[in-house]
Amino acid sequence: MLVETGPAAVAARASLPAAIVASLLRAVQALAALALLADLLVVAAAVLWRFVHGDSLEWADEVARMLLIVVAFLGGAAAVAHGRHVGIRIVRDAVPPALGAVMEAAGLLVELGVSLALAACALSYAATAATQVTPFGLPQNLFIYPMVVGGACMAVFIAARLSGCRGRDVGLAALALAGLVGIVAAWSILLPDAAPSPLALLLLGFALALGSGIPIAFSLSVGALAFLAADGGIDPAVFAQQASSGIDNFVxxxxxxxxxxxxxxxxxxxxxxxxxxxxxxxxxxxxxxxxxxxxxxxxxxxxxxxxxxxxxxxxxxxxxxxxxxxxxxxxxxxxxxxxxxxxxxxxxxxxxxxxxxxxxxxxxxxxxxxxxxxxxxxxxxxxxxxxxxxxxxxxxxxxxxxxxxxxxxxxxxxxxxxxxxxxxxxxxxxxxxxxxxxxxxxxxxxxxxxxxxxxxxxxxxxxxxxxxxxxxxxxxxxxxxxxxxxxxxxxxxxxxxxxxxxxxxxxxxxxxxxxxxxxxxxxxxxxxxxxxxxxxxxxxxxxxxxxxxxxxxxxxxxxxxxxxxxxxxxxxxxxxxxxxxxxxxxxxxxxxxxxxxxxxxxxxxxxxxxxxxxxxxxxxxxxxx
Structure with a gap:
């Protein structure tokens, strides 16, 4: 089945203060919608300016790309709250209900980890770019902070959904995930010559996440984070840098x-x-x-x-x-x-x-x-x-x-x-x-x-x-x-x-x-x-x-x-x-x-x-x- 929890499922299922979560969702949706409206106005104004004056608005491209990043990560956070991210749930729906509930909790824990990792990596990236400016003179961090906010909001929405799961299911899911990570870590330490390569961990992490019903965007992120963690020589800020550069384009x-x-x-x-x-x-x-x-x-x-x-x-x-x-x-x-x-x-x-x-x-x-x-x-x-x-x-x-x-x-x-x-x-x-x-x-x-x-x-x-x-x-x-x-x-x-x-x-x-x-x-x-x-x-x-x-x-x-x-x-x-x-x-x-x-x-x-x-x-x- 499609990974959908339905609109406003966050507030209904959560034990976190429902009013806070609902208010945050409204704020995130409003900011994403306003960024999209502003982007529309900027691009339309740039075209009209070029048509009338025969010259381009130099600042329009950078502002439009910055607003696009806001739409991407705040809109993506709103999609998390509404359960709009899709994934393959064949395995999760085929197993007994008790096991399916544990898999559901495990998937939410993984999504929570990815969201927190995105926010943390973006903060690290922002620290390295604190003094940098764009060619037009805008602070480079204006392109980075939306990832921090988006990742943090995703974490809140996922935590709200997770709090609606039974404590026993969450505990078993946490133990299973910790055991999986422990096995891989022990293998790498005790048998370094036979340990899986970073590329193998990327493929394994992605395959396990996707097969267990985790949405495609989070499954891809699991694979990339597993690769960066196993490699050890790459700054975690690179994860946020690549995520940002992937959509930082006017096209x-x-x-x-x-x-x-x-x-x-x-x-x-x-x-x-x-x-x-x-x-x-x-x-x-x-x-x-x-x-x-x-x-x-x-x-x-x-x-x-x-x-x-x-x-x-x-x-x-x-x-x-x-x-x-x-x-x-x-x-x-x-x-x-x-x-x-x-x-x-x-x-x-x-x-x-x-x-x-x-x-x-x-x-x-x-x-x-x-x-x-x-x-x-x-x-x-x-x-x-x-x-x-x-x-x-x-x-x-x-x-x-x-x-x-x-x-x-x-x-x-x-x-x-x-x-x-x-x-x-x-x-x-x-x-x-x-x-x-x-x-x-x-x-x-x-x-x-x-x-x-x-x-x-x-x-x-x-x-x-x-x-x-x-x-x-x-x-x-x-x-x-x-x-x-x-x-x-x-x-x-x-x-x-x-x-x-x-x-x-x-x-x-x-x-x-x-x-x-x-x-x-x-x-x-x-x-x-x-x-x-x-x-x-x-x-x-x-x-x-x-x-x-x-x-x-x-x-x-x-x-x-x-x-x-x-x-x-x-x-x-x-x-x-x-x-x-x-x-x-x-x-x-x-x-x-x-x-x-x-x-x-x-x-x-x-x-x-x-x-x-x-x-x-x-x-x-x-x-x-």
Whole structure:
């Protein structure tokens, strides 16, 4: 099951003073939301200043990056309080309840340790940077203190949840963890020649944490901290330094902006109107709701970029409609997950932004390269739905009080967001981050003036939700950077490159592509999307170029393969999200999703071996010579 404790679970379960915890949560959410709002205003002001005066605001970049770090760690703390960080709980849910309670307590203890370690390492990092200033003159510690505060707040929220566990379970969990650490320490002291290496401890710590249900961001942090502790020669401040540098980039501001855009469309009623218009356009035909699901994912993925937001926005409308019409919701959830895989390469997908950032690939080029592969996969899924639904009865078209004229007008206004996104890239007027900022402004203005469904309270809640979701994503990115650093200093990139070249010996680029697909499918299931790309993208791309494979083409192949793993049973974290949205169990979706995954795998192989599918559009737009 998905690691979720539900909103406000902290205060309900805690024996700590509930009012203090609730007040802290409100303060953290408010600060994260205000930082996101300030970031939006700074970026929008910088673009307008450049347009009017032909010059840039020198301070805007640094202030925007500082505010991004605030969103990342305070928003990540709010996500901890709400139980929004996700992990794989197959083992924890399969064991007897008594053992599961001990594992729950052990997981919370580990999360508490990671949070305290983050705050302590950040304090150490701040001490080393006490006299340093940024190029514009801001104190360097302004980029560090949000980690201290975020780590401390995470610790408070986790402690509140931990205090809701039985004392016996906490005691047994503490003994088990102490015993595990003691065994490793004794082994290293008594048998130093046979002791596990720091890299082995990294992999072991990560695997044990992830397998026991600890959220992915904390599992990654466990691996990195185990590596640094075992190495002994690295200053603990490096952990905080790498976590900060992993998100200290203007490009990554596009993540909270596109998340905010998608959620704004959901709040102001754009999403419901678009889906209803699609439903009326498709009509009462076999597989109609499935086709609507696919087309809706195409549209929403071209707006928000967040698979969590897209799956939620589409699934909460289409899956209940399938239930009401007597269709199988299990197949609906399976198709929802498969559609999310298809949409992985539709711009402005967050994973496209992350890969472009970590692998130094043109983000605009990746956006262009992902469109035709996504359309190919969408066409294959639609064809599959038509064939698979040949014997089912058509679902009736449900109509609201909205007239067709109103739906056409409101949908045209809603699709203006897509015009802003693609028009901005095509014109070269702005970067991904700046386009995201204007998409947010457009979505909010339309919600207030056109649809009149975005009140001041709803707007405040929108920024809180967006900061929390963006913080969760960015915290995963920060934790992934700590792992990537640990692997780099241990020469893993060179070893992996040599291994991939050896596996591909004699087969050339084709074998390398197949091995890459298999690797990213597995890693996408185990690591979740962003960590898999952050760790393996920069490692594999130079090898791919050595085989003569274009970076844009290879990047799209990696992202689709990662998406297959992310939504494939039994480990795919994305599939857990789809199941939670649709209200069905993971086991019930295994058979229905198989046929859709096979279709997408065939499409992926075709995309991998026919580079023109990815390269034709970016070449025609000038991204490839």
């Amino acid at each position: 990554l501001l596009a993540i909270p902006f596109f998340v905010l855009t998608g959620l704004a469309m959901e709040v102001n009623g754009m999403s419901v109107r678009l889906i209803e218009l699609l439903r009326r356009a498709i009509g009462e035909r076999r597989g109609g709701l499935g086709i609507v699901t696919i087309l809706a994912m195409v549209l929403f993925s071209g707006i928000s970029g967040s698979k969590l937001a897209d799956v939620t926005a589409v699934g909460t409308v289409t899956v209940p409609a399938m239930r009401r019409s007597g269709q199988d919701p299990r197949d609906g959830v399976a198709l929802l997950a498969a559609s999310a895989i298809m949409a992985e390469t539709i711009p402005p997908c967050i994973n496209l932004i992350i890969l472009g950032y970590v692998a130094n690939i043109s983000i605009g080029g990746l956006f262009a390269a992902g469109i035709l592969p996504a359309l190919l996969m969408a066409a294959a899924l639609i064809a599959g739905v038509v064939v698979f639904s040949a014997r089912s009865r058509p679902a009736p078209v449900e109509r609201s009080h909205h007239s067709l004229r109103h739906l056409l007008w409101s949908s045209a206004v809603s699709l203006g967001v897509i015009v802003i996104i693609f028009g901005g890239y095509r014109s070269g007027f702005a970067t991904a981050t700046e386009i995201g900022a204007f998409a947010v402004v457009y979505a909010i203005v339309v919600g207030i003036l056109c649809f009149r469904e975005l009140s001041l309270r709803a707007l405040a809640d929108l920024f809180v939700r967006s900061a929390t979701l963006a913080g969760m994503i960015l915290f995963v990115v920060a934790a992934s950077q700590t792992i990537a650093f640990s692997l780099t200093i241990n020469q893993v990139p060179h070893a992996l490159a040599d291994a991939m070249i050896a596996l591909s010996h004699g087969g050339g680029a084709w074998i390398f592509l197949l091995v890459s697909i298999a690797l990213l499918v597995v890693m996408g299931a185990a690591l979740e999307g962003a960590p898999a790309l952050i760790i393996f993208g920069p490692l594999l791309l130079p090898v791919a170029q050595g085989f003569g494979i274009a970076p844009l083409h290879y990047g799209i192949v990696l992202i689709i393969a990662m998406g297959l793993g992310l939504f494939a049973p039994p480990l795919g974290l994305g599939l857990y999200t789809a199941c939670a949205v649709g209200g069905v169990s993971l086991e019930e979706t295994v058979r229905p999703i198989g046929k859709y995954l096979l279709l997408l795998l065939v499409c992926l192989v075709l995309i991998a071996f026919v580079p023109e599918i990815t390269l034709w559009l970016p070449r025609s737009m000038g991204f490839v010579k």
